[in-house]
Amino acid sequence: MKKLSNNIFKVGISLLLGGAILYWMYRDFDFKSVEHVLLHEMNWTWMLLSFPFGILAQMFRGWRWKQTLEPVGEHPRTGVSINSIFLSYAVSLVIPRVGEFARCGVLKRYDGVSFSKALGTVVTERAIDSLLVLLITFLTFICQIKVFNTFFAETGTSIDGIFHRFTPTGWLVTIICGLVALASIYLLIRKLSIYNKVKSTFNGIWQGVISLKNVRNVPLFIFYTLAIWGSYFLHFYLTFFCFEGTSHLGMACAMVTFIVGSIAVVVPTPNGAGPWHFAVKTMLILYGVAETEALNFVLIVHTVQTLLVALLGVYSWMALSFTKTRQ
Numbered sequence: 001m002k003k004l005s006n007n008i009f010k011v012g013i014s015l016l017l018g019g020a021i022l023y024w025m026y027r028d029f030d031f032k033s034v035e036h037v038l039l040h041e042m043n044w045t046w047m048l049l050s051f052p053f054g055i056l057a058q059m060f061r062g063w064r065w066k067q068t069l070e071p072v073g074e075h076p077r078t079g080v081s082i083n084s085i086f087l088s089y090a091v092s093l094v095i096p097r098v099g100e101f102a103r104c105g106v107l108k109r110y111d112g113v114s115f116s117k118a119l120g121t122v123v124t125e126r127a128i129d130s131l132l133v134l135l136i137t138f139l140t141f142i143c144q145i146k147v148f149n150t151f152f153a154e155t156g157t158s159i160d161g162i163f164h165r166f167t168p169t170g171w172l173v174t175i176i177c178g179l180v181a182l183a184s185i186y187l188l189i190r191k192l193s194i195y196n197k198v199k200s201t202f203n204g205i206w207q208g209v210i211s212l213k214n215v216r217n218v219p220l221f222i223f224y225t226l227a228i229w230g231s232y233f234l235h236f237y238l239t240f241f242c243f244e245g246t247s248h249l250g251m252a253c254a255m256v257t258f259i260v261g262s263i264a265v266v267v268p269t270p271n272g273a274g275p276w277h278f279a280v281k282t283m284l285i286l287y288g289v290a291e292t293e294a295l296n297f298v299l300i301v302h303t304v305q306t307l308l309v310a311l312l313g314v315y316s317w318m319a320l321s322f323t324k325t326r327q
Contacts, residue, residue, distance in 0.1 A: 021274030025281070029295055037296050043242045047304060050238035054308055057231035058085045061125075064224035065103075068121040069113065071214035076111040080323060083316035090313020093270050093306065100126075111326050128225060136229070137259045143252065233258050239301045245293030246284065257283040271306050 062082030069076060084106035088099030100122050107113035215221050237254040240246040257280055264279035265272030277298040284294040 019274070021269075021278055025277060026295065026299070033292070034296060034299065037243075038300065041244065042300070046238050046241040050235050051308060053231040053238070054235040054305060055312065057228050057235060058082070058089060058312065060224050060227045060231060061085050064221060064228065065121065065125065067215060067217070067221060067224065068124060069107075069118065070216065072114075072117045072121070074107075074111075074113045074117055076107045076113050077326070079319070080107060080110045083319050083323075086312040086316035087320070089309045090316070093310060093313075096270055106320065109325065110320065110323055129229075132225060132229060133259070133262055136255075137263070140252075140255050140259055232262075235305070236261070236301075239297075239305075242301075243293065243297055245289050246297055249284075249287055249289075253283075253287045257287075271302070271309065273302065273306075277302060 059082050062085040063078065065085070066076055066078055066081040084103035087106060088103035090099075091102045092099035101119070104113075104115050104118035104122065107118050108115045233255070236258050237251065240249055240254055260283050261272070261276050261280045264275040267275040269275060280298050281291075281294045284297060285291055289297070
């Protein structure tokens with residue numbers, strides 16, 4: 001009962017945080033304008049063209065996970081691996097971060113894969129992805145220093161000026177998001193440390209973590225990793241062309257905005273709702289997009305892409321319902 005209460009409390013805090021940020025951002029927003037944008041101003045062709053990349057990103061993750069599991073003696077079916085990824089993202093829309101455990105449970109149920117080994121490979125994947133994001137972040141901001149300097153010179157603004165434009169509420173939102181992200185990391189480490197007290201489970205997780213060194217086809221693993229993030233980026237970048245206010249922005253702007261948004265989703269809210277909106281909107285305004293257009297962009301893009309994740313989750317649930325358990 002205590003564990004259930006704690007889980008309900010965490011989910012409630014997550015929903016409250018995301019909802020509070022969204023309320024603060026859209027408290028004076030005219031939502032009727034969104035209908036006009038959707039029906040008369042938005043170019044849906046580009047949005048539809050972005051969908052395959054959103055699907056491919058998750059499929060590449062499923063293929064890579066299957067490859068990572070092979071060195072620890074686990075060989076799940078490709079279809080089950082991909083559907084487990086689809087389902088994990090959809091489940092995380094309801095309860096943030098639980099999707100990582102859900103996809104391990106799917107493989108255990110349908111293909112008899114060791115839960116602890118699967119969880120270990122998930123830890124490995126997350127570590128690799130985090131390192132790649134940090135590397136891309138560093139390179140992107142190094143390459144964009146001249147752009148920021150030019151922006152400041154032409155507009156007569158400065159870093160201090162931008163900071164002064166932050167309202168007290170804006171600073172409060174930023175600080176709260178940072179603290180929640182740190183608290184989430186701490187709780188995850190604490191949970192894993194308690195989980196690892198069981199020796200057999202610890203061994204399974206450790207085997208999953210070190211499985212990377214025994215991956216047979218390292219170039220293929222690297223390709224999958226780059227393809228995952230390349231697909232995520234294109235899934236986001238193509239949406240720039242859906243709106244007049246962002247269609248003129250270049251790929252460099254999209255990369256900076258994408259990185260900042262990727263970091264913001266560390267805060268455990270459903271699909272990053274709230275922190276992602278705040279981070280992406282702030283970067284778009286920095287690149288000269290009007291605040292109303294930036295608010296329309298983050299609201300529509302996040303909502304549509306979240307619906308796609310939900311639909312993939314429904315598809316995977318139906319597909320798994322017709323999948324036979326492997327003996």
